[in-house]
Amino acid sequence: MISQLRLMNFRCFESLSLEMNASGALFVGDNAQGKTSILEAVCMLVRLHSPRAGRNSHMVKFENNELGVAGSCWDSELQIRYSSHAGMKLQVEGEPVDRQAEYLAAGGLIVWMGNEDIELIRGSGSVRRRYLDFIGSQLSLEYRVALVRYQRALKSRNHLLKDQRSSQAELDAYAQILIENGQLISQQRSEMVERLSELAGDVQRSISAGNETLALSYQSGSGDDLAENLQMTEQRERRLGQTVVGPHRDELKLTINGMPAGDFASEGQQRTIALALKLAQGELLQQARGKLPVYLLDDIFGELDTQRRNAVFARLPEQAQKLITTTNLDWLDGTYTEAPRYRVSSGVCELIE
Known part of the structure; x- marks a missing residue:
């Protein structure tokens, strides 16, 4: 569903280019290294919305004044450029788009799952x-x-x-x-x-x-x-x-x-x-909507016991693309073996061979 993601001056990433397969990907690394920012960029690209930033300016890499997010999603080439002085500029298939509704019509569906979701009950x-x-x-x-x-x-x-x-x-x-x-x-x-x-x-x-x-x-x-x-x-x-x-x-x-x-x-x-x-x-x-959303799973599985983890995996649609962040792979237990794995450290994302 999301086959390519490209970033420029987004959070801690000066640049990033990722190819993704239909099953998704695993992003492994310590906290505060950029794993969650990759999921955030996907959400921004597809829905023009970050679940973690109150303002677009908060996502611009430090000491820069603009960011770029682009990629191939649901067979459409999408691009976002944002700067504090020019605001947000959108493109679909290389053509400028003035209305956000027109941009969103070319994208797809997103489900974000993270440990902060507990605020849905407490907040x-x-x-x-x-x-x-x-x-x-x-x-x-x-x-x-x-x-x-x-x-x-x-x-x-x-x-x-x-x-x-x-x-x-x-x-x-x-x-x-x-x-x-x-x-x-x-x-x-x-x-x-x-x-x-x-x-x-x-x-x-x-x-x-x-x-x-x-x-x-x-x-x-x-x-x-x-x-x-x-x-x-x-x-x-x-x-x-x-x-x-x-x-x-x-x-x-x-x-x-x-x-x-x-x-x-x-x-x-x-x-x-x-x-x-x-x-x-x-x-x-x-x-x-008659189509699968992409699931963005931000470091949730390390916090779950085996029974709940297995139950969650059983409810996730098998054919849905799943982008997962984690600090370690100890919990995998032989599941989700088909997805490529990336090591994320200090704003650098590298494929684990």
Whole structure:
């Protein structure tokens, strides 16, 4: 699915060119040597998004002012160039592309799995909303467009709410944008969670040997009617200086054996739930889009016991491309032997013969 990856001034890599086969690859090395950056670059190339960087400028190699990521993905040649002064420039098949939606239409699907996924259970609601948004944006370009419009309008409206001089007409104009796009976001999130609950519950049972029941439920931050609730909370919003209802207040509720997972699940159960959520993501994307995602697995297998590790491998689609980072190969136990192995050290990636 991803047959070639090329980097320039990306994180610790001055340059990198990798050929990949259909099964994927193993990247071995100590921490902070660049393994995860390779997965991050793949995610950036395919989805224009890094799960680890809040800003694109954070990915530019130190003492440089631009980066490049390019590669062959799903039979399309893609290229990204970013600089702080010119922003992001995109190309598909060597031709400039102005709209991100057009670029994304040429790419494919991604599932990122890492040890930080435990924050899906422990962390704030914003972590779980980002999880849903990453899925929703891959399921539908319509969802991604609505999300971008909603977030921009929300930021502008909150700025107006902090300014006592702002007019009602200005607030109402942005509220209308929130309503139009928020309704689509809420509807699609609700449908996603319903499907994810069934899939994640099944994965949880398989990883926990049938001993645990995981359930997901969607809690809308918009109430029954977003337009009506925006009107009802207007005075409170003026007082607080922020919009208090809408999809940005949605919550994804997780329960294990009927109890709130964040409060009652053990650490082992929480890690299993995180794996179940990401494996369910992959299965949902495959079912909805009719093609396999690429799995980016960031150093998760060294942390798992043999039973869970085998269960995860059993749930990963055999034909899916899997790019895996690890600090050692002791856990392999004869699995995943067909993938090439690379040693990563100080921003240098070399094939292990």
